[in-house]
Amino acid sequence: MSAPWRSALVTGASAGIGASLVRLLAERGVARVVVVARRGDALEALAAEVHADQPGTSVEVLVADLADPDGCAAVEARLAADDEPIDLLVNNAGFGTAGAFWELPLDGEAREVALNAVAVLRLSHAALGPMVARGRGAVVNVSSLASNQPTPGMATYGATKAFVTMFTEGLAQDLRGTGVTATAVLPGYTRTEFAAAMGGNGPDPEAASSIEAMAPAFAWLTADAVAAETLDAAAAGKVLCVPGAGYKVVNALEAPLPRTARRWLIGRLVGAPARLAGRDG
Ligand SMILES: NC(=O)c1ccc[n+]([C@@H]2O[C@H](COP(=O)([O-])OP(=O)(O)OC[C@H]3O[C@@H](n4cnc5c(N)ncnc54)[C@H](OP(=O)(O)O)[C@@H]3O)[C@@H](O)[C@H]2O)c1
DSSP states (O other): OOOSOSEEEEESTTSHHHHHHHHHHHHTTOSEEEEEESOHHHHHHHHHHHHHHOTTOEEEEEEOOTTSHHHHHHHHHHHHOSSSOOSEEEEOOOOOOOSOGGGSOHHHHHHHHIIIIIHHHHHHHHHHHHHHHHTOEEEEEEOOGGGGSOOTTOHHHHHHHHHHHHHHHHHHHHTTTTTEEEEEEOOOSEESSTTTTTTSSSOOGGGOOTHHHHSOGGGOEEHHHHHHHHHHHHHTTOSEEOOSHHHHHHHHHHTTSOHHHHHHHHHHHHOOHHHHTTSOO
């Protein structure tokens, strides 16, 4: 299957879903992929792998910290470059923090908002002006099923993902008739470095939290499966993509529930912040 884009920029490409997306874009014949993350060595290794496996694709490495305004500005400049336009932007970089919000370091929470929400806003803005002017293009924002209800114990994470889903749905409506599409992807549990990177300072196996233990083995998706459904949905111009048959069912069952019922249910399933903080909630 070939992709409808000549070029793409993928954030959070050094690991997990982002790296799978880059490999798949190359397999599907995209000629140029710009890869963005903080770990330049991992991005260079991915570029070398793609060069060996898919020589028709050139990979451009752009090292940037997207929780930082200067890092965002460098990527915005690349998205705005007229000589080598970007047809597909994938805002995928993100991390989570877990614990009682008031006990977590405020800087980490603010960086989580800066990366998961503000960078998505800024890069979408930089990409969409040129795409709409050209009358073609696509923006994919990787959100989470966590955006459908509050997330006790990960309050900031769920709030950032609610922003991403709602922002993308709004964009999709505004973009009707422009030739440009916006797609929000809502994965459930996916095996990546996410659990080990909780806190946002890069992977730390010591810090791999109880997230792994929160879901049974059958609930975990692979990054490759999420990447494949993501690209299919974006190519079809879909507004929402929930990868995996099981999670599509969860999403459909959850949608008609009143907010109070969702809040009650998730509180019972996941536990209240007070419990996380060692108090009986
Ligand atoms: N895994 C899941 O269960 C799951 C479920 C739902 C949604 N998601 C979402 O899927 C997306 C991808 O996550 P993943 O699961 O693939 O996690 P991952 O394996 O930890 O990958 C996260 C990526 O984001 C990059 N990143 C982190 N902080 C960054 C920063 N400040 N600036 C630039 N890049 C940064 C990381 O690269 P560097 O460390 O090199 O910067 C890495 O490439 C995230 O938005 C996540 O919220 C994941």
